[in-house]
Amino acid sequence: xxxxxxxxxxxxxxxxxxxxxxxxxxxxxxxxxxxxxxxxxxxxxxxxxxxxxxxxxxxxxxxxxxxxxxxxxxxxxxxxxxxxxxxxxxxxxxxxxxxxxxxxxxxxxxxxxxxxxxxxxxxxxxxxxxxxxxxxxxxxxxxxxxxxxxxxxxxxxxxxxxxxxxxxxxxxxxxxxxxxxxxxxxxxxxxxxxxxxxxxxxxxxxxxxxxxxxxxxxxxxxxxxxxxxxxxxxxxxxxxxxxxxxxxxxxx
Amino acid sequence: xxxxxxxxxxxxxxxxxxxxxxxxxxxxxxxxxxxxxxxxxxxxxxxxxxxxxxxxxxxxxxxxxxxxxxxxxxxxxxxxxxxxxxxxxxxxxxxxxxxxxxxxxxxxxxxxxxxxxxxxxxxxxxxxxxxxxxxxxxxxxxxxxxxxxxxxxxxxxxxxxxxxxxxxxxxxxxxxxxxxxxxxxxxxxxxxxxxxxxxxxxxxxxxxxxxxxxxxxxxxxxxxxxxxxxxxxxxxxxxxxxxxxxxxxxxxxx
Ligand SMILES: Nc1ncnc2c1ncn2[C@@H]1O[C@H](COP(=O)(O)OP(=O)(O)O)[C@@H](O)[C@H]1O
Ligand SMILES: [Mg+2]
Numbered sequence: 170x171x172x173x174x175x176x177x178x179x180x181x182x183x184x185x186x187x188x189x190x191x192x193x194x195x196x197x198x199x200x201x202x203x204x205x206x207x208x209x210x211x212x213x214x215x216x217x218x219x220x221x222x223x224x225x226x227x228x229x230x231x232x233x234x235x236x237x238x239x240x241x242x243x244x245x246x247x248x249x250x251x252x253x254x255x256x257x258x259x260x261x262x263x264x265x266x267x268x269x270x271x272x273x274x275x276x277x278x279x280x281x282x283x284x285x286x287x288x289x290x291x292x293x294x295x296x297x298x299x300x301x302x303x304x305x306x307x308x309x310x311x312x313x314x315x316x317x318x319x320x321x322x323x324x325x326x327x328x329x330x331x332x333x334x335x336x337x338x339x340x341x342x343x344x345x346x347x348x349x350x351x352x353x354x355x356x357x358x359x360x361x362x363x364x365x366x367x368x369x370x371x372x373x374x375x376x377x378x379x380x381x382x383x384x385x386x387x388x389x390x391x392x393x394x395x396x397x398x399x400x401x402x403x404x405x406x407x408x409x410x411x412x413x414x415x416x417x418x419x420x421x
Numbered sequence: 422x423x424x425x426x427x428x429x430x431x432x433x434x435x436x437x438x439x440x441x442x443x444x445x446x447x448x449x450x451x452x453x454x455x456x457x458x459x460x461x462x463x464x465x466x467x468x469x470x471x472x473x474x475x476x477x478x479x480x481x482x483x484x485x486x487x488x489x490x491x492x493x494x495x496x497x498x499x500x501x502x503x504x505x506x507x508x509x510x511x512x513x514x515x516x517x518x519x520x521x522x523x524x525x526x527x528x529x530x531x532x533x534x535x536x537x538x539x540x541x542x543x544x545x546x547x548x549x550x551x552x553x554x555x556x557x558x559x560x561x562x563x564x565x566x567x568x569x570x571x572x573x574x575x576x577x578x579x580x581x582x583x584x585x586x587x588x589x590x591x592x593x594x595x596x597x598x599x600x601x602x603x604x605x606x607x608x609x610x611x612x613x614x615x616x617x618x619x620x621x622x623x624x625x626x627x628x629x630x631x632x633x634x635x636x637x638x639x640x641x642x643x644x645x646x647x648x649x650x651x652x653x654x655x656x657x658x659x660x661x662x663x664x665x666x667x668x669x670x671x672x673x674x675x
Contacts, residue, residue, distance in 0.1 A: 229575060257577035268572035271671040272590050282576035285586055316670010327572075334576060 176243025321352025476554025
């Protein structure tokens with residue numbers, strides 16, 4: 170996106186090399202490497218506590234790393250001189266608990282960051298916010314407060330809020346884990362459409378059917394390392410590592 | 422109209438000597454009540470405003486990076502929360518009052534301290550209530566989940582923006598019920614300014630019944646009634662504010 174970045178199309182949009190991360194004396198990520206190309210949809214799966222959230226939080230510098238490197242569009246994320254705002258414009262994030270602003274309506278939630286952080290003109294942002302809410306099928310809910318929306322609706326507002334910053338990469342951390350089974354689908358449909366539009370997506374998910382359908386590549390993590398990875402067909406039908414097999418056996 | 426009221430109370434004082442509402446028929450005494458009420462309101466409004474400012478600044482200082490600032494705030498809270506407000510008033514007026522300069526009055530020879538006893542009462546009572554406000558606001562800020570702040574960060578907000586647009590508006594809503602209680606308490610505590618001779622309502626009423634012993638019951642009745650109205654007005658305003666800030670699905674609201 171930005172002109173002065175060394176990044177060129179054809180290179181990975183997100184590149185993670187040998188990342189190590191500890192909380193205190195406990196090493197949570199033990200040398201993780203993966204590359205994501207523009208427009209790719211990558212799913213990260215693995216047992217709880219294996220470091221999936223930590224990894225995804227490192228990508229937009231919500232957590233720091235002790236070793237290795239993460240670049241987004243060629244820019245080192247953990248460079249102390251990094252312009253955090255520039256990074257966060259490029260990388261959107263959606264959380265398991267939606268984390269909407271409860272005192273703002275759906276429309277205001279979507280508009281807040283572009284207006285207050287980027288200083289974009291209100292009218293322009295409002296038009297964009299309305300069309301984003303329409304895109305996530307929330308037309309008519311613009312003036313509803315988060316407390317008046319279902320979990321699935323709140324999560325779609327959160328997706329629209331993230332998209333309003335016009336990111337190049339979207340991170341999703343178990344965004345359907347807190348939802349009722351009936352509403353999971355509406356959120357997955359939204360993400361699927363986003364992927365079909367060419368958005369680069371990195372998803373942590375337990376929805377294996379969904380991962381198989383939308384992912385270009387699946388990574389299986391356990392205890393802070395990537396155990397196995399591959400395109401969905403080989404990954405799901407032809408897993409090699411016993412840990413992967415055990416996990417898939419449990420969950421499928 | 423006024424004359425009917427005056428003659429009613431004048432007669433009441435004659436038929437029931439223990440119920441001498443002297444201020445309701447004696448204009449000079451009425452003036453004392455009115456001026457006392459004015460001082461009470463002035464004291465209340467000034468202390469509410471100042472204690473709110475102290476609360477906000479203190480809550481910020483408690484979360485500051487400097488350990489000295491945090492330590493100072495904690496010391497302040499302990500001191501003012503754990504000592505009687507009456508002693509604080511006396512300390513401010515008599516101990517600190519000695520060290521503030523005096524200025525020559527308009528007549529050219531009387532000396533007046535720069536900070537009057539009303540001034541000291543405002544300072545002292547504001548610090549008293551402010552100590553509680555700091556804790557109330559801090560509890561409100563701490564009630565905002567870390568994940569909400571993280572969402573702000575992920576949207577590119579800096580710390581200031583996060584606080585201004587998200588944390589403080591939410592924290593205020595969490596804090597309001599406790600704040601409501603503390604401010605009601607503060608208005609009631611303004612009566613203790615009598616200890617440093619601030620001519621507020623209680624002071625004036627006591628002076629009246631010292632001058633006219635027969636007015637004691639009447640003065641106390643009027644005191645009760647006036648405070649019920651004053652505190653009621655404050656509680657009413659706070660409730661309206663709470664309702665105006667109400668958001669569906671947030672907090673324990675209706
Ligand atoms: N802020 C933190 N402080 C200390 N330990 C943490 C923190 N966040 C995560 N951890 C630990 O790191 C490990 C990986 O956590 P996480 O990345 O959340 O796993 P996952 O998302 O795969 O379930 C866990 O053992 C967790 O307890
Ligand atoms: Mg997780």
